[in-house]
Amino acid sequence: MRQFTAVVNPTAGDATGAASLLHLARLLREAGAELETEYSHSLAHAQDIARQAGERGRVVLAVGGDGMAGGIGGALSGTGTVLGLVPAGRGNDFARALNLPTDPAGLADILLNAEPGRVDTIEVESAVHRRTVVLGSVYAGVDALANRHANHARLLRGAASYYAGGLRAVTTWRAADYRVTVDGTEHAHRGYTVVAANSPYYGSGRLIAPGARVDDGLLDVVMIRDAPRRLFFTLMNELKTGAHIHRPEVQVLRGKELRIEASRPVPYGADGEVEATLPVTVRVRPGDLPVLYRPAGAEGH
Template identity: 30%
Template sequence: MRYTFIVNPNSRSGMGGMIWEVIEPELIKKQIEYECYRTTYPGHATKLVRQITSDGCEHTLVVLGGDGTVNEVINGIENVEKVILGYIPTGSSNDFARGLGLPKDPDKALEVVLHPGQIKKMDVGLLTRAGKERRFAVSTGIGFDAAICHQAAVSGLKVLLNRLKLGKLTYVGIALNRLFHDKPVEAEIILDEGEPKKYKKVYFAAAMNHPYEGGGFYFCPKARSDDGMLDVIVISNLPKLVVLLLLPTAYKGWHVHFPGISVMRCHKVCIRTKRALAVHTDGEPVFLRKEIKAELLKEKIRVLTV
């Protein structure tokens, strides 16, 4: 098997490049046939992968980066059914790896790539907003969770905590800040083109392909990335203090037992809000919108897993 590595050397504030310098000698020593493409700017991975997969042939792509790099790669693939995806996590949140049970240790992750326990067929999400489409691997959301992603993308705190190997705390710190500055909004949720469900004081709504989001929040414990379904979570009609107290319970998935937390399953969802809110796909910021739609592609992508 020939591997094509898509390496984001800037992930986790430069840690990605350092990890690649350790990984590459192992590939050479093991006489693995590979080629490497390094990203140099936001969106570069999408452009590279689009060029690589435009030949219509099968490819084994290995992403070395964070969830954002996975998102860029997913969006560059011409035909997801002709790609086998491997992953060596080097980001701050690594929810993609967490959801698939992939090891965080780079050496162990490389072993999974070279000697996978199984090749899993994974669903790929599709976000539509204002007529534009963008794929997602983990989740897409609107509101509070997306605002956190927007701020994290430009936060100096993220750079500092990454250097201290505490990158996941970036999302916790920003979440506390956004919680007390952002106002909840009225929204309606339409599942599978059914009757609209109206919600007051919505903090955020997310459609999830994997159970984790935002650096380990276990928002949709029953979400499975191979079941052809999306899990939708809505947090609404709660005082901010209660939301603050509930956030830590979301690391264990206990939040789903409390009033104000709605978790539903569907094939497609439409989320409409009274005012434009931040939107994200796999933690990558998208422009403010009042409406988003999410569903799954008919095609699945193959992923190297344990």
Template identity: 30%
Template structure:
């Protein structure tokens, strides 16, 4: 009888996490799976629970929540044989989108885990922390940092207001990049390092990035006027920004990104001020898809 340990962030997606878990558990039981349901009081406790769960070697560590919960679970599962299953209940759900998983449908998402098979993927690593998606290290990271300082409003509107506020004052930043040992100095609006192709709920900033090629995709958007940046933004949803003359892409195993005054975010989580060194860890995790 297969066993799943289900770790939930009940507050994900304004309470969708708990509802999605409650939809999914009967589907597991109906398929003959044993389940253990866990909920951490905060991120630190949830990470401890994930590590204990992985040590028990279940057939699946099922993560119910958004990209932050998936990121937390990857810290525990990376480098082990325990596969991760996803019940996507967050706002962006980019990691789930990589595998075309059902969004906000607990029964359908549980069915994918029950009938799916593990796929081996790469992860990106900064120090001893992993991420599966994209490191934001430019305009988008500055917006994240501003939004996290705002107490009002809640949800997506807070990020919309932070974007508008930064658009009024943001100027291109000076970057120093080290791409597989080759130094590059340039001005840019945005620098992103992708293990996967999208962030922010489907913005395909690192369009073309593959999860199992042993490489990171480093994307630069070189200086643009504010109105041109606004016009280019919608193209991120389908990847058509790759034809813009200020777009530049590099594929590397390791990159260091340095710029003053920017804090890097990956999988929606704060990874710390630049400089940050990112390396690709091939075949680091298994995801049921």
């Protein structure tokens, strides 16, 4: 029977991470699993707890949102420690990419019985973040600004905070001139954003990269070109379904490594936590993290 260490972000989401864990913890213990709970006071603290638990051979549960999942997943990448996710944040986009159940019984079944599947991670390197590893995506441009606004929203939660942050960011955004180098090939790009996606989702369920897979050893690079603001608002709505990728203003590339530069200071972010300014180099780390989930088509318990 598995031994779990739950690392809880006590400020995640609308309710506390601890509240999200209560029902699940009872189900795990009733099944005979051992569960210890640790509360983090910072992401760095959460990463330390996770590493120490992994060194003791325990399965680490990241209880929180995408920042918690990405921070802990990044810290465990390459160590062999198995990660489980307990979605308890605003976005929960990486959990969505893994198609994890939202009900405690379904999630408990995954954590108790699923075989670990190896997923890719993303190494992020810049002058500020010399080497950071995340799970979901790196985004440079208006969406990084939108995420910053969403993180500081006090009255709105979940998708509403991201949508409001997006509206605020778009109204002040000026198109940037980017230089995007994908696996050694340079692409000039003028527009709103460049996204390097391991997960199809970001921004609380927006399907930014419908073709992205967490286990294919590649990043989907989505570039949205300069367009009238009214069209960009239409594109924002189309992110709900992924229909935006069929527009001529959107280009999708795939690769293992890319460097994003810009002619003026442009913010970038990663998994809702990292905030910095271009340039940045991004690399996929194929199959670097074992995670408890059932890939599409896998048989249930």
